[in-house]
Structure formats: C-alpha cells, structure tokens
Amino acid sequence: MSKYTELKREVYEANMELQNRGLVIYTFGNVSQIDRAAGVVAIKPSGVSYDAMKPEDIVVVDLENNIVEGTMRPSSDTKTHTHLYRHFADIGGVTHTHSTYATAWAQAKQSIPCLGTTHADYVHGDIVCTRVLTDEQVQGDYEEETGIQITEAYQNRDPKAAPMVIVAGHAPFTWGKDGAESVYHAALLEEIARMAYLTRTLDPKAEPLKQAILDKHYLRKHGKDAYYGQSK
Template identity: 90%
Template sequence: MSYTELKREVYEANMELQHRNLVIYTFGNVSQIDRDKGVVAIKPSGVSYETMKPEDIVVVDLENNIVEGSMRPSSDTKTHVHLYRSFDNIGGVTHTHSTYATAWAQAKQSIPCLGTTHADYVHGAITCTRDLTDEQVNGDYELETGIQITDAYKARDPMAAPMVIVAGHAPFTWGKDAAQSVYHAALLEEIARMAYLTRTLDPNAAPLQQAILDKHYLRKHGKDAYYGQN
C-alpha cells in the first residue's frame, strides 16, 4: 500500500468517528499500521475534523519519527505504536473520549458482561486498567499509557477483547485495520451505555452466566462459528 492509500484509509476512519458521534472538536484519533513498510499513519495533533484533509495525516516509523507529513502527529502516537509493537495481530487503533465509555473510565470500573449484546463482541468484561503512578505520569506519559494497557492483557487475548478503558482517561479499541478499530469503538460506546442503564435500573445486576456468554461469543468468533454467511 502506498503512503497516499494508507493516509486515505486513516482519514476516512477518522471521519467515521465524527459520523458516528464518537468525537467532538479535536477529540480522538485513529491510526493504521503498514507492517511491511514498518510505518503507522495517524491523525495530526489538534486538527479539527471539519478542516482535516487526507494529506494532513502523518506517517511515522516504529520509533515515532515522522516519515511523511508537515504536521505533528497525535499526542497519543506513542500509545498507538506501543500497541502495534505488543499486539502482532492488530492493524488499526482508535482512541476516543466517547461519553459512556469515558464515564466508566472516570469511575475506574471495568464493564461487566451483563447481556448477550456485550457477549457477541467481547469474551468477558471490558477491562479498566490500573492507575498510573505519579512517576509514570511525569515520565514518558503516552508510552506509559500504552504499557498500562498491555499490562492488562498479559493473560488475555487482545483479539477476544479488542477494547479497553484506561482508568481516569478514556477508551482505546483496535482491530484488523483502522476501519474495524472504529467499528469496535462504536460497539464499545453502545455496550457502555447499555451497562450504565442496566446498573441504573438495578445496581446489583449480575453478570451474564458463563455458558450464555461463551455461546454468544463463540458462535460468532469460535472455530465452529455459525453466525452470518460463509
């Protein structure tokens, strides 16, 4: 894929965030990696969606050096790059401050699997990370945020739970490419909203029983999946 094609795909994925009402003003960013070239294309820092153009997308290498582009890349670039380095199977990363997912992050609570909508897309709870220490915040903050996420996945398959909420911060999602990472961001926001409403109606609502959780996840994503068309 040429840089022009890569930047176009990342631009379109970023614009989809706005279309899905997952961002306002300059909130959020989407990236995509070209592993053959060893580069990542990502939204420029602080540029509004109303004025951004495909050529504004910035391309960096895996050492966070600008390869192509006249603007500074997103301030979250080091987080994205760390995720690509750590999760071999992902091709796109999205970061938003969508309302309900961010509310769970600010409450520093993981989102329990309360129903089959959640179970269709995530095998278990949506993890809220641990807090960063003051030393980490005052150090290489964006890199430490990436480490904060990957630490939460030491015993978990990132593709079985392609979304996380960062304590006190906001969500990150990922997928096979930029477009799928945005799709997961939209799913996360809806799941977070449903969970909030459920816990508002019943603060003691119990997680879905494991057998139903497994059935709904595996019928879509397991080796013998039968949901959809071949």
C-alpha cells in the same frame, strides 16, 4: 505521489467515521493504521478538527515515533498507538476516543461487566479498566506509559478476544484488523457501555451473564464453528 497515499486515505476515512458516528466532538479522538510490511503507522495530526482535515494531513511515523512523511505533528497520543502495535502483533488499526459512556466508566475506574449478549457477541469477558498510573509514570514518558497500562492489563488476555479497553481516569482505546474495524469496535464499546450504565443504575446489583451464554454468544460469532454472518 507518496507510496503511502492509499494508507493515508484509509486512515483519513476511518477518522472521519469517528465524527459521523457521533463518537467525537471538535478535535477529540484519533485513529491509526499500520502497514506491517513497511513498518509504518499513519495517524491523525494533533489538534486538527475533522471538518478541516484532509487526507494529505495524515502523518506517517515509524514504530519508534519518528516522522516518515507529513508536514504536521502527529497526534499527541502517537506513542500509545505505536506501543500497542509493537506489543499486539496481530492488530492493524487503533482508535482512541473520549466517547461519553465509555469515558464515564473510565472515570468511575470500573471494568464493564458482561451483563448481556450484546457485550458477549464482541468481547469474551469483562471490558477491563486498567490500573491507575503512579505519579512517576505520569511525570515520565506519559503517552508510552498509557500504552504500558494497556498491555500490562492484557498479560493473560488475548487482544483479539477483547478488542477494547478502558484506561482508568481517561478514556477508551480499541483496536482491530485495520483502522476501520477499530472504529467499529469503538462504536460497539460506546453502545455496550451505555447499556451497562443503564442496567447498573436501574439495578446496582445486576449480575453478569452466566459463563455458558457468554461462551455461546462469543463463539457463535468468533469460534471455529461460527455461524453468524455470510462468510465462513
């Protein structure tokens, strides 16, 4: 019995939730979760379909991407995940999908403006689209560079106030306190991206929310005086 059995089971279930929510097809997407005390990350194996995957297939790596436990190759996006864990000290889980509407925004290389309170409830400001990589970065350590694309976009931004980002020409990454919450944010992003798509195609000049409403909605859920939900 591995000491990572519980971690791997949680990561397995978070990955399966991706498929249950309709956020992935075939082998698309991957979820990871970190055990900060042990310094390890559990992540989906590369190219395995959700229907075939078992909890014991989850791969455990350290923060330098060395395999600690597992017989399969980890996701080809592993270096992006570990980069995020090394730079965002408070996050516990990361999700990558190619969900349809969020990916359309990525392909249009546009940040998603905050057009309504659905967005403001979860993200304080735009959902940022990263810059495009240079040819040198693509030809270099590509998956690490994708992580760098993301963390550079957060130099003046709190990862917890915007737990989702769009990588230009590629697709979204989201994060949370654990793998499950990062999947929840991936599902919310897809819905926000879809609403924003519909709004902008209905009216290309639709304006973002005023700052006051944006603050109000975000803070009633996430501020120190939050009053949404059952916990304090």
